Amino acid sequence: MDPNMKIPVEVNPDEDTEWNDILRAHGVIPEKPPSPSAQLEEALEDAVRKQHENRLENKDLDEHRQLEDQEDEEFLNFYKQKRLNELKELTAKKKFGLVLPVSKSEYEDEVTKASKDTYVVVHLSLQSSLQSRLLGSLMTQLAIKFPELKFCDIPAQRCIENYPESVTYRASTR
Numbered sequence: 372m373d374p375n376m377k378i379p380v381e382v383n384p385d386e387d388t389e390w391n392d393i394l395r396a397h398g399v400i401p402e403k404p405p406s407p408s409a410q411l412e413e414a415l416e417d418a419v420r421k422q423h424e425n426r427l428e429n430k431d432l433d434e435h436r437q438l439e440d441q442e443d444e445e446f447l448n449f450y451k452q453k454r455l456n457e458l459k460e461l462t463a464k465k466k467f468g469l470v471l472p473v474s475k476s477e478y479e480d481e482v483t484k485a486s487k488d489t490y491v492v493v494h495l496s497l498q499s500s501l502q503s504r505l506l507g508s509l510m511t512q513l514a515i516k517f518p519e520l521k522f523c524d525i526p527a528q529r530c531i532e533n534y535p536e537s538v539t540y541r542a543s544t545r
Contacts, residue, residue, distance in 0.1 A: 468518035470494070470510050473525045482523055490520045495527040495534065 384391065384400040394400045427435060466489070473481045473493075482491050494510055497503040507524060514522040527534035 466519065467521050468515055470507070470514050470522045470524050473523045475525070475530050478525065478530060481521075485521055492520060492522045494522070494524045495530055496524050497527050497534075 382391065382394065382400060384394075385403070387403070391400060391403075395402055426438065430438065471481065482493055485491050492510065492513075494503075494506060496507055510522050510524065514520070
């Protein structure tokens, strides 16, 4: 087969495909005409802009002041509503803010099931360990700083019988 032989291929230049984009880039098919919806949006924006620019024509000083007051009030109401929505969203995220003590019987509900809706940080504490007490103190500070996270503390011996003093894993082995 001759490598210079041209094979006719049907191309619909109106289709929006990667192949047509390549052909347009090389000038094989003409550029796609601009979308009528984009032109309509642009015309609408122009009309709104012109209406806004001409809103002060043929108005006396009192009407100007009323219009300014109305625009200020609309802006303040919009901003107030936006800020209230932001605060509601922030408040909805802040659920906890403290380290919750958990017993063995509560573990499944407070940790396993709760982790489906939010992040849960669990400290298996040992009161005999200085490092564990220090971590408990730090977790209290973190719980205040990140109230959207759930921080739990459970004494290790109550949660897991014969829990070792310290556990370190590497490559799935102790």
